[in-house]
Amino acid sequence: MRKYDEMYGRLPEGDDSGDVRDHYKAYAHWLAGQDHSIMQARREEAEVIFRRVGITFAVYGEKDEDGSGTERLIPFDLIPRIIAAHEWKSMEAGLVQRVTALNRFIHDIYHEQDILRAGVIPRDQIENNAQFRPEMVGVDVPNHIYSHISGIDIVRAPDSAGNGEYYVLEDNLRVPSGVSYMLEDRKMMMRLFPDLFSRHRVAPVAHYPDLLLETLRASSPATTAEPTVVVLTPGMYNSAYFEHAFLAQQMGVQLVEGQDLFVKDKFVYMRTTRGPKRVDVIYRRVDDDFLDPEVFRPDSTLGCAGLMEAYKAGHVSICNGVGTGVADDKSIYPYVPDMIKFYLGEQPILKNVPTYMCRKPEDLQYTLANLKDLVVKEVHGAGGYGMLVGPAATQAEIEKFRAALQANPSGYIAQPTLSLSSCPTYVDSGIAPRHIDLRPFVLSGRTVQMVPGGLTRVALKEGSLVVNSSQGGGTKDTWILQA
DSSP states (O other), rough: OOOOEETTEEEEEEEOOOSSOOOGGGHHHHHHTHHHHHHHHHHHHHHHHHHHTTTTTEEEEETTTTEEEEEEOOOOOHHHHHHHHHHHHHHHHHHHHHHHHHHHHHHHHHOHHHHHHHHHOHHHHHHHHHHOOGGGGGGGGGGGSSEEEEEEEEEEEEOOOOEEEEEEEEEEEESSSOHHHHHHHHHHHHHHHHHHHHHHHHHHOHHHHHHHHHHHHSSTTTTOOOOEEEEEEEEETSHHHHHHHHHHHHOOOOOGGGEEEEEEEEEEEEEEEEOEEEEEEEEOOOOOGGOOOTTTTTOSSOOOTTTHHHHHHTOOEEEEEETTGGTSSSGGGGGGHHHHIIIIIIOOOSSEEEEEEEEEHHHHHHHHHGGGGGGEEEETTOTTTTTEEEEOHHHHHHHHHHHOOOOOGGGGGEEEOOOOOOOEEEEEEEHHHEEEEEEEEEESSSSEOOSSOOEEOOOOSSSOOOOOGTTTOOEEOOOEOOO
């Protein structure tokens, strides 16, 4: 299998190094001069600081000895992933194009449904989708934007010539997480290696909270000129609670739980020490099912009763919009290139990974015959769970997945096992290649914008292709070099 490394470019089989790519040369020269003991000390310093700040995530299903949930530190790697300016420019254009089409699609399926009438996407793929919310049909939202914050997962793999090519692996449009780690990784790198930033023209990311607040305020209903924004969290036991609190603090807005909100006369208010205060924009980090017990799950205590009534009346904006998840379901992913052509009349700039839809008999037949070579994913799965990585699976795991596929073909898609690009990573044994992906965060308000870069996730286990933090992955700082 061909290999591609971010620092060295295309690599022959069995080789882990080659000629350093131009935009990595200055960094590679610096790295070669670093003593192992100094790098180890820097890694330990980073861990101490991250623990002190509280940059951890909760692991569901795991308990400490006292019965409380397990809190883990996401491992931070000292070696950045560096992307040349011209590569980022093309990727950025592809991200703007893709997210624009996805927002057009979500508006369409809750309104005219032109793409369904045109037969581009089968109607049952939408109407039978668990993430499709009939309650949103005909509901207008500001600027027709549903996914205000999109986390698009991008990987690079060698093409037929061995050169690296970017692919979109997933679209995360509901409550994408991880941006706090992007920001904290950059702060840590600047603290540990300030000299590197004087040698490299690294594009800044620290203004992300400002762009996020600008995006949220731009989504406000027209009922106020000075919108009040809040961040709605499920609470401190949520795995991403650190991020919820971090972003609220960075934007200078209130972090609230469902019990802090109430609805009166179709307006949303939060309880404060000075009395009720009207809320105009809710940046929710709570799934649809738990937002309003009067409409969705009646046993939910995480949301606010009456919230959907206020939302439908146009008196409050919810970001990301209710029903957005229908567009990031893995069964819809294969149709995104067609959405781009249908809504924008353009060819996709960023490619999809070739995908087999197991709901189709011929795709199911191929998947069942080639399980040992494919990655199979649940269409509603997330976080690296509910998937089979064929080349790394045991025969027993393959047979278990075979039975699940045969029982519920429409619940799965399959993709070829890509040889994800690697990046030099500082591990216990020294510097070694590890597979990575990238999650840029795309903000859609009156315009579509983003900070240069995103969260690079790294599979720290040798040979592993699973980068998710819940599966033992770590993170890297992502440098976009300015031209």
